[in-house]
Amino acid sequence: MALRPILVAPDPRLKAKCLPVAKVDGEVARLMDDLLDTMYAAPGIGLAAPQVGASVRVLVIDIAKDGEERQPLRIANPEFVWLSDEDRSYEEGCLSVPEHYAEVTRPAALRLRYLDHQNEIRELDAEGLLATVIQHEMDHLDGVLFIDHLSNLKRNMILRKLTKARAR
Ligand code: NI
Numbered sequence: 001m002a003l004r005p006i007l008v009a010p011d012p013r014l015k016a017k018c019l020p021v022a023k024v025d026g027e028v029a030r031l032m033d034d035l036l037d038t039m040y041a042a043p044g045i046g047l048a049a050p051q052v053g054a055s056v057r058v059l060v061i062d063i064a065k066d067g068e069e070r071q072p073l074r075i076a077n078p079e080f081v082w083l084s085d086e087d088r089s090y091e092e093g094c095l096s097v098p099e100h101y102a103e104v105t106r107p108a109a110l111r112l113r114y115l116d117h118q119n120e121i122r123e124l125d126a127e128g129l130l131a132t133v134i135q136h137e138m139d140h141l142d143g144v145l146f147i148d149h150l151s152n153l154k155r156n157m158i159l160r161k162l163t164k165a166r167a168r
Contacts, residue, residue: 002034003041004052006095008166010159014096015143018055020077024119028058032074032117035060040070044095046133048140051096059137063129073124074117078138081123084109090132092146100158104149106135 007014021028031054039047039060048059061073088108093101109127112134116122126134136146147155 003038004034006038006042006047006051007053009097009145009147009162011096013053013055014050014140014145016050016055017143018050018057018141020057021115024076024115024117028056028076029074029117031056031058032060032076036062036072036074039095042095045129046137047095048137050140050143057141059141061130061133061137063133075112075137076115078112078114078134078141080138081111081113083107084127088128088132090129092132092136094136094146096140097145097147097158097162100147100161102146102150102154102158104132104136104146106132110134 031049035047035049035052035058038052039062045063046059046061049056057078058076059078060075062071064071084107086108087105089103089105091101092104108131109125110131112124112126114122114124139145147158
């Protein structure tokens, strides 16, 4: 268990396309636990491995509200089995794009196949917030941030502000 520093855009490591893990071994399971610790501390509801500088297809999610029991999802090598035709818009944020939020439209429901922390194949049906978070985190594995779904104008404005904030 350890907290890892979260990279902030425009860090080039956030743009990398991540590789699948060969299997979920002890090292990958530890990465999942570190991601969860880092996410809970931030706090956030999802975190992908490239956000802590690990270019592998691993992510964690927990959308439980404050005071609810934790419901951590540990996910490796995720793939969409199905995405709904129906879309949903949600105001998204990201721990790598601090203090900026914007509406993003994505499929409203999906079925996911992935490896869990014990290297077991699992399938998960998701809709609503969970479907949004899964797609947001999976984007990270391909070097895509939620701001990449916005207009160039809006994205560049946010990136300029982040760069300026870091220089301070
Ligand atoms: Ni994010």
